[in-house]
Amino acid sequence: MSPKTRKTLVVAGHGMVGHRFVQAAIERGLTETYDVIVVGEESRAAYDRVALTSFFEVGADELSLLPGGQYDDPRVRLVLDTAVEGFDPETRTVLLAGGEVISYDELVLATGASPFVPPVPGHDLPGCFVYRTIDDLEAIREAAAGARVGVVIGGGLLGLEAANALAQLGLETHVVEMAPRLMAVQVDAAGGATLARHIEKLGLKVHTGAMTSEVVEKDGRVGALALKDEEPIPAEVVVFSAGIRPRDTLAREAGLDLAERGGVLVDERCRTSDPHVWAIGECAAPGGRMYGLVAPGYAMAEVVVDALLGGPGEFTGADMSTKLKLLGVDVASFGDAHATTVGALELVFADAVAGHYKKLVVLENEAGDGTVLIGGVLVGDASAYGVLRPMVASGIELPANPEDLILPASRGVPEIGLPDEAVVCSCNNVTKATILEHVSREETPCTDATCVTKCSGAGSTCGSCKAGVKKIVEDHFASVGKVVDRSLCEHFPLTRQELFDVIAVHGYTRFDDVVEGHGRGRGCDICKPTVASILASQLNGHVLDAAARTLQDTNDAYLANIQRNGTYSVVPRIPGGEITPEKLIVIGEVARDFDLYTKITGGQRIDLFGSRMEQLPQIWQRLVDAGFESGHAYGKSLRTVKSCVGSTWCRYGVQDSVGLAIALELRYRGLRSPHKLKGGVSGCARECAEARSKDFGVIATEKGWNLFVAGNGGAAPVHARLLAGDLDTETLVRYLDRFLMYYIRTADRLQRTAPWVDSLEGGLERVREVVVDDVLGLGSELEAAMASHVEGYFDEWAATLEDPDKLARFVSFVNAPDTPDPHITFREERDQAVPGDSAGPVSLGASIPVGAPQ
Amino acid sequence: MTASAEPDSRVTTVVCRLTDIEVEGGVAALVVGEAVAVFRTYDDHVFALSNYDPCSRASVLARGIVGTRDVDGTQVPFVASPMHKQAFDLRTGQCLDDAAVQVPTYDVRVGDDGMVLVGGRTSSS
Numbered sequence: 001m002s003p004k005t006r007k008t009l010v011v012a013g014h015g016m017v018g019h020r021f022v023q024a025a026i027e028r029g030l031t032e033t034y035d036v037i038v039v040g041e042e043s044r045a046a047y048d049r050v051a052l053t054s055f056f057e058v059g060a061d062e063l064s065l066l067p068g069g070q071y072d073d074p075r076v077r078l079v080l081d082t083a084v085e086g087f088d089p090e091t092r093t094v095l096l097a098g099g100e101v102i103s104y105d106e107l108v109l110a111t112g113a114s115p116f117v118p119p120v121p122g123h124d125l126p127g128c129f130v131y132r133t134i135d136d137l138e139a140i141r142e143a144a145a146g147a148r149v150g151v152v153i154g155g156g157l158l159g160l161e162a163a164n165a166l167a168q169l170g171l172e173t174h175v176v177e178m179a180p181r182l183m184a185v186q187v188d189a190a191g192g193a194t195l196a197r198h199i200e201k202l203g204l205k206v207h208t209g210a211m212t213s214e215v216v217e218k219d220g221r222v223g224a225l226a227l228k229d230e231e232p233i234p235a236e237v238v239v240f241s242a243g244i245r246p247r248d249t250l251a252r253e254a255g256l257d258l259a260e261r262g263g264v265l266v267d268e269r270c271r272t273s274d275p276h277v278w279a280i281g282e283c284a285a286p287g288g289r290m291y292g293l294v295a296p297g298y299a300m301a302e303v304v305v306d307a308l309l310g311g312p313g314e315f316t317g318a319d320m321s322t323k324l325k326l327l328g329v330d331v332a333s334f335g336d337a338h339a340t341t342v343g344a345l346e347l348v349f350a351d352a353v354a355g356h357y358k359k360l361v362v363l364e365n366e367a368g369d370g371t372v373l374i375g376g377v378l379v380g381d382a383s384a385y386g387v388l389r390p391m392v393a394s395g396i397e398l399p400a401n402p403e404d405l406i407l408p409a410s411r412g413v414p415e416i417g418l419p420d421e422a423v424v425c426s427c428n429n430v431t432k433a434t435i436l437e438h439v440s441r442e443e444t445p446c447t448d449a450t451c452v453t454k455c456s457g458a459g460s461t462c463g464s465c466k467a468g469v470k471k472i473v474e475d476h477f478a479s480v481g482k483v484v485d486r487s488l489c490e491h492f493p494l495t496r497q498e499l500f501d502v503i504a505v506h507g508y509t510r511f512d513d514v515v516e517g518h519g520r521g522r523g524c525d526i527c528k529p530t531v532a533s534i535l536a537s538q539l540n541g542h543v544l545d546a547a548a549r550t551l552q553d554t555n556d557a558y559l560a561n562i563q564r565n566g567t568y569s570v571v572p573r574i575p576g577g578e579i580t581p582e583k584l585i586v587i588g589e590v591a592r593d594f595d596l597y598t599k600i601t602g603g604q605r606i607d608l609f610g611s612r613m614e615q616l617p618q619i620w621q622r623l624v625d626a627g628f629e630s631g632h633a634y635g636k637s638l639r640t641v642k643s644c645v646g647s648t649w650c651r652y653g654v655q656d657s658v659g660l661a662i663a664l665e666l667r668y669r670g671l672r673s674p675h676k677l678k679g680g681v682s683g684c685a686r687e688c689a690e691a692r693s694k695d696f697g698v699i700a701t702e703k704g705w706n707l708f709v710a711g712n713g714g715a716a717p718v719h720a721r722l723l724a725g726d727l728d729t730e731t732l733v734r735y736l737d738r739f740l741m742y743y744i745r746t747a748d749r750l751q752r753t754a755p756w757v758d759s760l761e762g763g764l765e766r767v768r769e770v771v772v773d774d775v776l777g778l779g780s781e782l783e784a785a786m787a788s789h790v791e792g793y794f795d796e797w798a799a800t801l802e803d804p805d806k807l808a809r810f811v812s813f814v815n816a817p818d819t820p821d822p823h824i825t826f827r828e829e830r831d832q833a834v835p836g837d838s839a840g841p842v843s844l845g846a847s848i849p850v851g852a853p854q
Numbered sequence: 855m856t857a858s859a860e861p862d863s864r865v866t867t868v869v870c871r872l873t874d875i876e877v878e879g880g881v882a883a884l885v886v887g888e889a890v891a892v893f894r895t896y897d898d899h900v901f902a903l904s905n906y907d908p909c910s911r912a913s914v915l916a917r918g919i920v921g922t923r924d925v926d927g928t929q930v931p932f933v934a935s936p937m938h939k940q941a942f943d944l945r946t947g948q949c950l951d952d953a954a955v956q957v958p959t960y961d962v963r964v965g966d967d968g969m970v971l972v973g974g975r976t977s978s979s
């Protein structure tokens with residue numbers, strides 16, 4: 001193919017919408033015909049601006065929408081840290097800040113918006129900030145370190161979010177709002193008052209109806225904020241959040257049409273007044289109106305990709321509904337929140353004690369025999385949002401007692417039938433029909449809401465519709481007569497978590513009591529190992545103790561891993577992968593003497609294969625004598641904590657990763673859990689230990705450790721996500737103790753940490769609330785549970801070797817302990833023994849003398 | 855090792871005491887040259903199956919977990935293969951997950967002296 005046949009598409013701006021555009025261009029095949037060049041002014045690739053405030057907790061990496069820093073498609077070139085300075089529609093060229101000139105066939109403007117800073121005197125003093133980019137937040141954090149009081153100018157959605165951030169940075173925080181109430185755009189007067197009460201209870205000071213007259217200078221910096229008709233507020237930090245303005249300068253200078261109130265004027269295909277220039281996101285004004293939310297921007301991105309592919313897509317306006325949590329207060333507004341429609345009626349529920357304010361805006365339907373929902377406001381408890389918002393869009397009839405929809409949740413979520421075309425997830429434009437398609441499709445249909453979210457995107461952006469998605473999925477299964485059965489197995493009508501609680505509450509120590517009290521039958525290969533694991537987590541007993549022995553899964557039953565020919569593999573623990581030559585030699589000698597196939601594992605230890613069951617005690621005697629312990633490779637328990645070599649040797653290392661890995665491996669060794677657990681520790685950001693592919697991964701920073709959780713390798717690899725950053729070792733261990741115990745207590749059987757986190761309402765955020773913020777007050781209980789594990793730890797193999805009862809089971813045949821099982825054969829491959837193939841049952845014949853039992 | 859000769863069903867092998875088998879556990883025994891898995895259920899019944907799991911082609915069934923499964927309202931005692939978890943009816947050797955698979959069963963009883971006695975095959979497959 002000649003290069004001439006490929007066209008060039010330039011995207012100006014790599015923000016949320018620009019990124020979505022490129023993703024869609026790749027997914028929908030636009031890059032088959034276009035080379036795409038994306039030019040972004042910020043030094044970082046696109047990140048989740050909606051979640052900007054969480055930067056203070058999780059850092060920049062976690063917010064990134066393009067963690068690798070590059071698109072997978074080689075036909076996309078990403079240029080960062082470079083502004084587009086201008087473009088010429090005549091010659092179809094763009095000029096970059098470095099002087100580079102690029103010819104384009106199509107140009108997409110995705111330059112977003114910038115905060116509006118009112119031109120009050122002193123607005124540009126050091127100490128004045130806006131709240132839009134990660135760089136802004138970094139600067140605010142730095143300034144807050146030496147400050148006592150901060151003021152946010154603007155009491156809208158973003159202003160309150162900024163105020164939240166200042167408060168969390170430890171500043172005495174004031175919010176100054178010109179309008180008579182907070183969030184004037186979204187909520188009504190009563191809702192605004194409820195919100196203000198909530199916020200003041202949290203220690204913030206709200207000044208409504210207040211006009212800023214000047215930022216007062218002191219020693220060349222911000223010293224105070226002067227207000228009209230009010231005392232000045234002494235402050236060292238001022239954040240302007242008084243609205244945003246579309247960044248339309250490029251278009252203006254190129255002579256394109258702009259909207260009256262700013263923004264690049266585009267038609268319903270998002271095309272500007274020049275046919276080869278398009279505008280999307282907050283810089284664009286379709287039909288003259290700009291949209292300050294991300295969902296409409298995403299829709300515009302899809303429309304332009306569609307147009308360039310010759311499709312019919314159009315942007316015809318967007319749902320401006322909002323739901324957010326501000327300082328722990330739920331706020332939502334949707335549809336005609338201010339009841340401006342003629343004939344609209346308001347239905348209000350207010351609970352001053354709980355701080356709830358809920359309003360539905362309803363309208364009589366055309367036939368005059370019912371009402372429809374056209375909008376609403378929820379403050380304090382927005383749980384009904386997921387159900388209500390789609391009702392507005394679909395215009396369905398309200399139930400006879402519409403107040404049921406907003407009364408306290410104790411009455412349960414009301415039954416309402418959404419029409420199929422109702423948009424349930426407005427961020428990703430997923431309708432009820434699409435959700436139903438995923439649960440009812442022929443091939444591997446989704447069986448729960450988590451899967452639907454994964455497959456359809458519904459609930460994956462802002463998450464506010466998750467409850468709605470779940471309800472639709474459950475209703476569907478109920479309607480087809482399929483009970484969403486969360487029972488462990490036929491013997492227990494309980495989930496693993498419920499079983500865990502039942503056992504803890506009753507203090508059970510034996511399976512028999514558990515199954516008699518709460519189950520039926522005699523159990524099976526599913527519930528028995530589950531109960532065994534729960535008992536092990538709670539009691540720290542030996543897995544081969546009489547009461548627990550017959551409950552153990554194959555591998556736990558013999559403290560080794562069964563292999564295809566019925567032999568076992570042996571894995572001694574090598575904490576952190578560090579081993580002395582002497583110990584290494586012992587492993588080699590044991591392997592040689594028992595003719596064991598030897599292989600290095602991915603977890604930095606050594607696996608010895610081909611031990612007959614009856615040889616295990618002899619092999620372990622030698623290993624225990626040399627100072628080895630069980631590696632628990634056979635258990636649903638901690639496997640290894642892998643490490644890189646760390647600061648001790650590595651010239652890049654910033655912390656002692658080996659030391660920490662060993663400490664963690666020793667701390668959590670023997671811990672029984674719903675599934676296997678793996679950890680990793682890297683001594684610097686190069687991440688040579690691959691810690692982010694583990695259930696818990698620790699990566700060293702200059703200041704301490706970043707803790708990542710819920711990753712795994714295997715068939716469905718997941719990168720661990722940041723739970724908390726820059727921790728000292730003590731805090732790190734405390735969080736890890738809590739995280740692991742919380743997982744052990746609440747996860748399903750065989751559910752690894754990644755799907756467990758996803759299954760929690762609130763996901764990783766929930767984990768952070770429980771583990772870091774300790775909102776459930778469980779922290780010390782979880783730590784105590786871990787402390788008791790650590791104290792109670794003993795080496796299972798050493799204990800087994802000392803106990804004749806436990807050893808008695810390690811025989812080939814009860815009545816012929818000296819006769820090896822003839823079914824086990826070996827052949828040689830690359831100088832080592834490997835399993836021979838079985839040709840069927842083997843008989844030794846009657847000639848072999850059989851010892852009579854003693 | 856010699857090729858399999860039909861075991862003499864008149865021979866009875868004393869394999870161990872009943873108390874040598876854990877409740878809801880199993881042991882492997884050598885019975886006239888064959889590997890036999892002997893199980894003890896919760897109600898102290900004993901059952902004997904070939905130890906050879908035809909699904910995984912390994913001699914391992916005695917090491918499986920013993921429990922019950924509801925089959926059309928009856929609580930069927932079964933062992934789950936430790937290899938891939940297929941369930942086998944302890945009474946008949948029938949694989950409960952695959953109608954085409956069955957393992958041989960053996961006569962077994964507990965003598966008055968508490969010893970477990972295994973006889974010849976009761977079924978073949």
Ligand SMILES: Cc1cc2nc3c(=O)[nH]c(=O)nc-3n(C[C@H](O)[C@H](O)[C@H](O)COP(=O)(O)OP(=O)(O)OC[C@H]3O[C@@H](n4cnc5c(N)ncnc54)[C@H](O)[C@@H]3O)c2cc1C
Pocket residue numbers: 012013014015016017018039040041042049050051052053082083084085110111112113131132133158161247250280281282283291292293294295297324
């Ligand atoms: C704190 C905060 C909270 C928010 N919360 C929500 C919310 O809860 N829900 C919601 O829907 N929306 C929310 N928003 C709004 C949302 O972030 C925006 O709607 C969205 O980011 C718009 O995407 P965009 O790509 O149009 O603009 P942006 O994400 O701003 O991206 C534009 C990019 O273009 C770059 N750029 C500009 N000019 C040039 C140039 N000449 N050359 C090269 N690059 C250039 C900019 O530097 C920027 O990186 C929030 C915003 C903030 C700041």
